[in-house]
Amino acid sequence: MATLKNNDIAYALHEATVGKTGKELDVVLNNAAKFLTRHRLIGKRLNLILDKLHNIQNKDAGVIEVKISSKNKLSHTSLNEIESFLKKYYRGETIHTEEEIDDSLIGGVKIQIGDDIIDLTLQNQLEQLQKYLLKS
Amino acid sequence: MKKNTIIDNLRKEIENFSTEVKVEKVGKVVEVFDGIAKVSGLFDIKASEMVNFAGGEVGVTLNLEEDSVGIIILSDFSKIKEGDEVRATGKILEVPVSDAQIGRVLNALGEPIDGKGAIKTDKSYPVEKVAPGVITRKSVDQPVQTGIKAIDAIIPIGRGQRELIIGDRQTGKTAIAIDAILNQKGQNMICVYVSIGQKDSKLRKLQARLEEGGAMDYTIIVSAGASEPSPLAYIAPYTGVSIAEYFMDQGKDVLIIYDDLSKHAVAYREISLLLRRPPGREAYPGDVFYLHSRLLERACRRNADYGGGSITALPIIETQAGDISAYIPTNVISITDGQIFLETDLFYKGIRPAVNVGFSVSRVGSSAQIKAMKKVAGTLKLDLAQFRELEAFAQFGSDLDDATKRQLERGKRAVEVLKQPQYSPVIVEHQVAVLYALVKGYMDDIAIDKIKEFESGLVEYTERAVPAFFKEVKEKGMYTEESEEAFKKSLADFKTGFKN
Numbered sequence: 001m002a003t004l005k006n007n008d009i010a011y012a013l014h015e016a017t018v019g020k021t022g023k024e025l026d027v028v029l030n031n032a033a034k035f036l037t038r039h040r041l042i043g044k045r046l047n048l049i050l051d052k053l054h055n056i057q058n059k060d061a062g063v064i065e066v067k068i069s070s071k072n073k074l075s076h077t078s079l080n081e082i083e084s085f086l087k088k089y090y091r092g093e094t095i096h097t098e099e100e101i102d103d104s105l106i107g108g109v110k111i112q113i114g115d116d117i118i119d120l121t122l123q124n125q126l127e128q129l130q131k132y133l134l135k136s
Numbered sequence: 137m138k139k140n141t142i143i144d145n146l147r148k149e150i151e152n153f154s155t156e157v158k159v160e161k162v163g164k165v166v167e168v169f170d171g172i173a174k175v176s177g178l179f180d181i182k183a184s185e186m187v188n189f190a191g192g193e194v195g196v197t198l199n200l201e202e203d204s205v206g207i208i209i210l211s212d213f214s215k216i217k218e219g220d221e222v223r224a225t226g227k228i229l230e231v232p233v234s235d236a237q238i239g240r241v242l243n244a245l246g247e248p249i250d251g252k253g254a255i256k257t258d259k260s261y262p263v264e265k266v267a268p269g270v271i272t273r274k275s276v277d278q279p280v281q282t283g284i285k286a287i288d289a290i291i292p293i294g295r296g297q298r299e300l301i302i303g304d305r306q307t308g309k310t311a312i313a314i315d316a317i318l319n320q321k322g323q324n325m326i327c328v329y330v331s332i333g334q335k336d337s338k339l340r341k342l343q344a345r346l347e348e349g350g351a352m353d354y355t356i357i358v359s360a361g362a363s364e365p366s367p368l369a370y371i372a373p374y375t376g377v378s379i380a381e382y383f384m385d386q387g388k389d390v391l392i393i394y395d396d397l398s399k400h401a402v403a404y405r406e407i408s409l410l411l412r413r414p415p416g417r418e419a420y421p422g423d424v425f426y427l428h429s430r431l432l433e434r435a436c437r438r439n440a441d442y443g444g445g446s447i448t449a450l451p452i453i454e455t456q457a458g459d460i461s462a463y464i465p466t467n468v469i470s471i472t473d474g475q476i477f478l479e480t481d482l483f484y485k486g487i488r489p490a491v492n493v494g495f496s497v498s499r500v501g502s503s504a505q506i507k508a509m510k511k512v513a514g515t516l517k518l519d520l521a522q523f524r525e526l527e528a529f530a531q532f533g534s535d536l537d538d539a540t541k542r543q544l545e546r547g548k549r550a551v552e553v554l555k556q557p558q559y560s561p562v563i564v565e566h567q568v569a570v571l572y573a574l575v576k577g578y579m580d581d582i583a584i585d586k587i588k589e590f591e592s593g594l595v596e597y598t599e600r601a602v603p604a605f606f607k608e609v610k611e612k613g614m615y616t617e618e619s620e621e622a623f624k625k626s627l628a629d630f631k632t633g634f635k636n
Binding site: 115125 | 146149150153155156157158159160161162163177178179180202203221223
């Protein structure tokens with residue numbers, strides 16, 4: 001039997017649940033739980049599958065999840081600026097921002113969107129300067 | 137330099153600097169062990185892509201799985217921990233290449249390790265590259281003179297050929313490779329010696345030997361020592377051939393030695409098993425053939441339209457108890473264009489280099505042999521093979537006919553002539569003169585223990601009496617009839633004066 005891929009299961013779950021509510025959704029979820037138990041997918045792999053499902057749902061709904069780390073709390077204007085840039089860059093409709101205060105940073109911000117990181121911290125810029133000076 | 141000038145210079149440099157903002161792909165280390173890291177995320181990463189760990193360590197992706205990526209770490213992995221960030225670079229693994237690398241000892245990443253300072257390079261070549269296609273190639277037609285009589289006469293190697301050196305431990309495999317490098321002086325050849333999984337002391341000795349012989353002026357050593365992690369041993373031969381390709385692209389001829397590919401296969405087996413790839417025969421992974429074939433396929437001779445350079449590869453394989461039918465030896469034998477088989481028995485009988493002429497072969501080299509050598513060595517292989525057969529047969533009785541006796545005596549002398557001490561390569565014109573004397577029967581009545589003396593005396597005498605013979609062989613690759621006559625005469629003269 002071919003191996004079931006996490007990604008395929010997540011897509012199937014998404015397809016089966018999208019647009020469904022109430023009793024209809026209950027039935028689908030019940031069947032999904034049975035399927036997962038039958039194929040022994042409850043455990044370590046379940047988290048991976050649910051993560052994938054979460055990403056697929058976000059992509060479908062045009063939601064971008066962003067984590068912004070900075071030394072101090074950012075002002076509303078800076079946050080709005082970052083969000084509007086990200087909306088354009090990633091072509092999303094809504095942005096869910098999670099702010100994080102990171103004391104290890106010297107200054108600047110670090111923006112994380114899934115696998116991508118936009119590093120605008122002072123530390124990164126200093127590192128780039130160091131590399132540049134060593135090269136020249 | 138004054139304090140102010142330093143500050144001014146720094147200020148100027150900093151004024152020119154502008155930071156770069158880019159979106160980077162970042163993953164997280166899930167587990168790390170034995171030079172391997174499993175990393176989550178990095179979904180868009182390529183195979184063989186370089187990655188940077190948080191502490192500056194470099195890694196290369198090898199396993200692209202559904203939820204994670206298997207990475208081999210090419211530096212010290214002891215400081216990498218679970219949860220560390222891993223940044224993709226978007227670049228396939230590359231090594232720096234430069235003319236300044238000649239005479240230096242490099243590690244598997246092309247960085248100098250001989251303490252002679254940094255090498256300034258502005259070019260780099262990818263470590264993995266597709267071998268040159270048929271259209272760009274040319275058949276092998278120029279010889280590589282190894283300076284070893286047994287090889288140049290019977291198993292000749294051509295520029296662009298892949299000739300395997302195979303044998304048990306302590307049979308003189310590396311010695312042949314080193315002699316071949318030493319003999320390349322003035323032969324318009326760049327040499328690359330790739331040392332895989334060897335002791336640093338052995339490498340140091342070898343480097344000193346090459347320096348002594350003046351061979352480091354045209355040689356590069358790439359080393360992944362026994363104390364280094366296996367990913368480096370896996371990368372080293374590819375690094376070596378990338379550097380060789382840099383010189384080939386300039387139209388130069390390169391000789392590359394992989395010492396040895398058995399250890400390379402073992403390093404790859406270790407990595408593959410750690411990455412949980414399914415094991416096959418002798419626990420090697422299924423793609424161990426591809427590991428060596430894609431490496432050796434990069435040896436080639438380019439035609440004039442593509443620069444005309446060449447890479448000649450001399451891979452070395454160590455066998456266990458003379459078993460050439462084990463997995464890795466058979467693989468590499470089938471990939472290469474011939475093999476030089478060294479035997480322990482011959483080595484201890486005092487026949488050194490311990491080349492077993494019966495099992496050794498060169499599939500393309502004979503077309504690259506110079507005419508003079510082809511003429512004198514034409515029947516040598518057959519003579520030797522017949523001698524071996526007769527030798528075994530003659531042990532049963534002493535009543536032999538004259539023809540058989542003569543053949544036995546000739547064979548004994550051929551074996552004696554082909555013996556050669558280490559680090560003393562013989563130039564091709566001298567080889568031709570000695571072999572001429574052998575095959576034309578001039579040595580038949582010389583005592584076996586006087587053969588070496590006769591040989592050196594003959595070369596010296598000819599050098600004085602018929603210099604034209606050597607000159608013609610060297611420059612045109614063949615002697616004229618007149619000089620052959622003159623050589624014959626001097627040969628006879630020398631023989632009458634030689635005290636038997």
